[in-house]
Amino acid sequence: MKTTLSYAALVLASSLSINASHAQTTEHPASEKAKQLAHEFLLIDTHIDVPYRINEHWENVAEATKDGDFDYPRAVEGGLNAPFMSIYIPASYEQSGGSIQLANQLIDSMEALVGRAPDKFAMAYSTDDIKQNKKKGLISLALGMENGTPIEGDLKNLQHFYDRGIRYITLAHSQSNHIADSSYDIRRQWHGLSPFGKELVKAMNKTGVMVDISHVSDEAFYQAVEISATPVIASHSSLRKYTPGFERNMSDDMLLALKKNGGVIQINFGSSFVAQQANRYGDMLEKRIEAVKKKYGEDSAETQRRIEELKANNPYPYATLEDVLDNIDHVVQLIGIDHVGVGSDFDGVGDSLPVGLKDVSDYPNLVQGLLDRGYSDADIKQILGGNLMRVWEANEAYAKTH
Template sequence: MKPLTISLLSLLGASACSDAPAEPVKKQIVASEKAHQLAQQHIIVDTHIDVPYRLEGQYEDVTKATAKGEFDLPRAQQGGLNAAFMSIYTPPKLEDEPGQHRYGPKAMADLLIDRVEAIVGRAPGSFSLAYTVKDIEENYAAGKVSLPLGMENGSPIEGNIENLSHFYQRGVRYITLAHSESNHISDSSYSEDKPWQGLSPFGKELVKEMNQLGIMIDVSHVSDQAFFQVMELSEAPVIASHSSLRHFTPGMERNMSDEMLTALKDNGGVIQINFGSYFLTNEAYQWDETKEANIQAFMKQHGLTEDDEKVTEFKADYRQQHPYPFATLDDVLDHIDRAVEIAGIDYVGIGSDYDGVGDSLPTGLKDVSSFPNLVEGLLQRGYSDEDIGKILGKNLLRVWRQVETVAQQSAAANKATAI
């Protein structure tokens, strides 16, 4: 350890480093033959996989087996994944620091869409883009894995409503209004600074335009105020593309409260459960919060920035001294059970956040080949084959169809008015 690396004991206090009683080990869930069969028979839709940004600066060909990451073609086929929404993610700094980066938000989003199109171009017999529910179903029948697009962070709209049509034409079918910081559209659940007290005036306009075009509104990451304003404004059901339940992580605004779940049900939308341990258990959530507090204290004490080598070393030392409390597949099932209890079986799905939550995935669900394990867990908890099909994808496809219908009705009404 280098001289500037501060002792963890001095930052955390002796009590934080004392040995805690070990958590009881939950049984490992191993997929049965029936679970594997159901995973192949049902259309599995995962609404959030961060492959495009994962490949930024560290290219791998995901049409083949890859050494890194949680998604590639062989593992998707093994797990029965049929529709993997590729996350078109742009970091908030691209909006917050205009002109200081190689790409602005819109240019970065276009680059990532190009990357998805290139993946399909390398394996057109195995992958296919998907712009409608019908595309998903036809690709499934043809034995292809669909790669629809979801935009994580609305920054690429850049305050220009015409850019919404641009990205619709490029294939984007949902937009997460904000990310880890408030932007020109919406306040973020993570941000202490909430300048709009919900949605901005432009954000309210954007919600209506998304309804008219047929783009699903994604309320993951937005503040509670923004969520309820979307509920009031949207004429179409919305999605939470990769969120879990606040009941299990008290104080975490990023997850959804019971009240929000009820409102989502009334809206006809769907919550797609996130697999990251941080979203699943209070232990993992608190571990991350404590780690981040100590990183910030270390950086402040030594006048360092996030990319400094000493900070990287500090993070590694912290993880070694304080092993990460991984969630389990049972924890994911607990979230699904409660979401079904509060909202109902028709309003729950999966949005894993594979390739987006780092090394924090639960035991039993480490990559896209693991979906049969999830199916087995649902079987063991008494879910019927029909209900499992709803959770795996039918609920999301139902919402997407309704969003398409609202857009078609809007277009027809506008045409009639023009005549």
């Protein structure tokens, strides 16, 4: 789990071991049709944090695993064809150095996974690879870099990571870097993109690497969509409409700009991304704990008793599948069916996933929810993967002619 400041509420929830709402129940139990569609259609999830997960605690995800949100058997059960495996680089590497080494190690781990289980997985470097791997019954492993720090101000590194399979780059993460300001960082040193960041966006277009605007500040987003000659993605974001004041998510004005650009927002499943109560939970509980410490002393027995009582009486308010569906609905109603997809953040948001969407076996529940809300089979096909493929193909086509 990515324990940065951006995930403070999620870390707190996990540290409390609150599981009251963790049951695998849903208001939309998947019908046979939902399961059929999940397996028939191309299902792309643009953000799954397996590489960093197994770098910290190795498991063979080609087999069933005890921990985590992804493994091969559950992926097959859920109908997942093409996860973008996140090459996640913590923000601290901008100062400490070593980001290129870590990125290469994480990419190596995905290539090793394919090497261990070539009957189950295959690398995917293009939209054609995605299609061919599906025909062969293999799960495609595509790669996206979360945090552009490993570019290290040198466009030669962009080419290096393209050659290694990176097909999108999230420009920044939880702190501003040499490319862009982060939505989480109050220091807006660039007021959007840095001069190098503006050049990098153009170079990504020409190289065939999708520009990912998840995590960046609003100014950086608007500059990126203005500069980019190709459609951008938000690889794992949700909507500010349901989390007021949470800049990490996208506003309605940003969605309208995304439509004009031709891009797509891939909805993040994390409870704090899709529901206001979960989004504010960490801050609420921390304020109450601080008040208790102030009144009864930092380390007193009474303070500890009251903190435990607070935690017991205020369980983490997990979002539900309905909240995720509400986010999808709003995108469709505002900018159309062509601009929304799936970017779950599985293995990246700890124990904060919604009821009914706890791991990669649960995509049929999402399909059932879409069916219940009146989405056609063609609509669902676009949401599950068609929209992302359109954007990726547009980036490929531009790079071939530039």
